[in-house]
Amino acid sequence: MEKIINSIDLSSQIQWVIAIILSILVIASISFWIWNKLSPSKLVKEMTLRTKSWWGMCFIFLFASTVNPIITYIGLAFLSFFTLREVYTLLKLRDSDRSTLLVCYLSIPIQYYFAYQGWYTMFLIFIPVFMFVIIPFLLVLSGDTDDIIRSMCILPTSLMLGVFGISHLALLISFPEMNEGNISGKALLLFLIFITEANDIMQFVFGKIFGRHKILPKVSPNKTWEGFIGGVISTTIIGYYMGFLTPLNSWQLILVSFCIAILGFMGDAIISAVKRDFGVKDMSNSIPGHGGFLDRIDSLSTTSSPFFHLIYFMVIA
Amino acid sequence: MKKLILIVTYTIFWRNFLKIIIGLKYYNQQILRKKKQFILIANHNSHMDTMAIMSSMPSRYIHRVHPVAAEDFFGGNRFKEILMRYMVNATLIPRKRANSEEDVDPIEVMSNLLKKGRSIIIYPEGSRGAAGVMTDFKKGIGYLVKQNPTVDVIPVYLDGLYKTLPKGKNLILPYNCRIIFGDSINFDSFDLEDIINAAEKAIHKVKSLVE
Numbered sequence: 371m372e373k374i375i376n377s378i379d380l381s382s383q384i385q386w387v388i389a390i391i392l393s394i395l396v397i398a399s400i401s402f403w404i405w406n407k408l409s410p411s412k413l414v415k416e417m418t419l420r421t422k423s424w425w426g427m428c429f430i431f432l433f434a435s436t437v438n439p440i441i442t443y444i445g446l447a448f449l450s451f452f453t454l455r456e457v458y459t460l461l462k463l464r465d466s467d468r469s470t471l472l473v474c475y476l477s478i479p480i481q482y483y484f485a486y487q488g489w490y491t492m493f494l495i496f497i498p499v500f501m502f503v504i505i506p507f508l509l510v511l512s513g514d515t516d517d518i519i520r521s522m523c524i525l526p527t528s529l530m531l532g533v534f535g536i537s538h539l540a541l542l543i544s545f546p547e548m549n550e551g552n553i554s555g556k557a558l559l560l561f562l563i564f565i566t567e568a569n570d571i572m573q574f575v576f577g578k579i580f581g582r583h584k585i586l587p588k589v590s591p592n593k594t595w596e597g598f599i600g601g602v603i604s605t606t607i608i609g610y611y612m613g614f615l616t617p618l619n620s621w622q623l624i625l626v627s628f629c630i631a632i633l634g635f636m637g638d639a640i641i642s643a644v645k646r647d648f649g650v651k652d653m654s655n656s657i658p659g660h661g662g663f664l665d666r667i668d669s670l671s672t673t674s675s676p677f678f679h680l681i682y683f684m685v686i687a
Numbered sequence: 688m689k690k691l692i693l694i695v696t697y698t699i700f701w702r703n704f705l706k707i708i709i710g711l712k713y714y715n716q717q718i719l720r721k722k723k724q725f726i727l728i729a730n731h732n733s734h735m736d737t738m739a740i741m742s743s744m745p746s747r748y749i750h751r752v753h754p755v756a757a758e759d760f761f762g763g764n765r766f767k768e769i770l771m772r773y774m775v776n777a778t779l780i781p782r783k784r785a786n787s788e789e790d791v792d793p794i795e796v797m798s799n800l801l802k803k804g805r806s807i808i809i810y811p812e813g814s815r816g817a818a819g820v821m822t823d824f825k826k827g828i829g830y831l832v833k834q835n836p837t838v839d840v841i842p843v844y845l846d847g848l849y850k851t852l853p854k855g856k857n858l859i860l861p862y863n864c865r866i867i868f869g870d871s872i873n874f875d876s877f878d879l880e881d882i883i884n885a886a887e888k889a890i891h892k893v894k895s896l897v898e
Contacts, residue, residue, distance in 0.1 A: 451861075452710075455710050455861045455862065455863060456863060458860075458861075458862065459710075459847070459850070459862045459863040459864075465853065465856070468856060468858055468860055469858060471860055472858060472860065475860075475861070654863050656863075
């Protein structure tokens with residue numbers, strides 16, 4: 371216990387962000403509670419449930435990211451695992467794919483081990499290069515060629531969605547040059563997650579209030595041009611003011627936040643289309659009010675890798 | 688001793704393994720807490736079904752719950768029988784009803800267990816069948832309820848477990864799946880056909896409880 375407490379070493383910036391997150395949650399909970407007392411409706415009920423889940427997610431995340439780094443890696447690896455499990459439950463795969471699925475699951479600990487060690491090159495090429503060759507070959511070894519091309523495409527792509535993107539969050543805290551001088555990987559991780567989730571919420575809020583013109587009518591009827599533009603602008607502003615977590619200057623901050631907002635929207639849209647293909651509304655019902663794990667981290671899976679490389683390009687290289 | 692083995696394997700190992708790694712969700716599990724003795728009926732597609740049901744039993748009476756298994760498949764050699772008796776707490780029965788005096792009658796074996804105050808788990812479909820398909824119930828459940836009308840019958844629906852370990856495979860893989868417990872069945876009449884129909888209907892009703 372003492373060891374855990376001693377390992378909590380937070381800079382003043384991170385303490386500020388934790389205070390901001392907690393106060394947002396308190397304000398949201400109280401205002402939804404008052405709103406529900408004044409005029410109960412289905413929307414308020416859903417928002418209350420969502421806020422409750424946000425409390426849980428924030429506590430788990432803050433605990434995992436501020437205590438011992440090992441717990442952060444294990445937590446993120448489990449997040450990848452739950453995401454893959456969700457996807458494979460909905461995918462209609464062939465019986466002969468089962469042994470290859472095991473290899474897909476086993477790639478999670480390997481990828482996170484590379485992240486833990488900070489082996490940048492191995493980390494980068496393990497899934498896009500090695501797994502993209504190994505998985506199709508294992509499928510060939512199973513001997514069943516009917517519909518094999520579908521499995522050959524789906525399985526490596528599921529790793530890109532569920533493991534490769536998310537594991538960049540782990541690389542942020544282990545990458546040596548991300549933790550030197552005035553740069554802190556933990557702070558960058560917090561910045562990325564805060565901005566990505568703020569973007570999700572802002573797009574949702576602007577869409578609910580001003581939404582008129584549908585942006586992707588066939589894929590996701592809830593997404594509107596008003597929500598998209600309002601979300602991008604407000605996310606860029608929020609990112610600009612949260613800049614104290616990063617070593618970036620003003621124009622870099624604006625560019626990074628803008629990119630996160632656009633990429634977050636892309637990830638959201640991609641998963642929406644996938645869900646439409648599966649014929650489900652949510653991936654699962656693991657998080658009350660939000661749906662499955664992939665419903666919540668859809669935008670993170672596309673923002674984290676570009677964010678890492680933007681920071682790498684702007685600050686380190 | 689047997690109780691300890693069962694508690695360690697099911698309430699500690701299997702329950703956590705199924706929850707965290709396999710992704711099994713338990714619904715209405717609390718109804719088991721109040722019960723003392725029951726006949727638990729479930730749809731059957733995989734060997735994991737028994738693990739899922741046994742792992743949801745309260746540790747208080749887990750040693751008094753006996754899954755019923757076919758002798759020709761699970762018995763045969765001594766090692767298998769000991770494994771079934773101590774690790775699964777199973778009772779082995781022959782598949783066919785007794786024709787002559789010397790044969791063991793499966794219904795009688797189960798009835799005797801119930802008279803001793805034990806609970807049993809049976810799969811009225813008789814065998815695992817095709818993946819995800821529920822076949823017609825065999826008559827066994829009808830005879831059993833007819834002979835023991837006072838024992839509660841709990842319907843359980845197992846959803847998606849056939850994916851984690853399909854028939855003919857031996858690799859257990861994680862998939863999100865569910866086990867749903869229903870309230871004990873009220874039988875209007877104790878006619879053989881009526882009992883079987885009511886039991887089948889009850890399982891389909893449990894399936895629609897969680898959507």
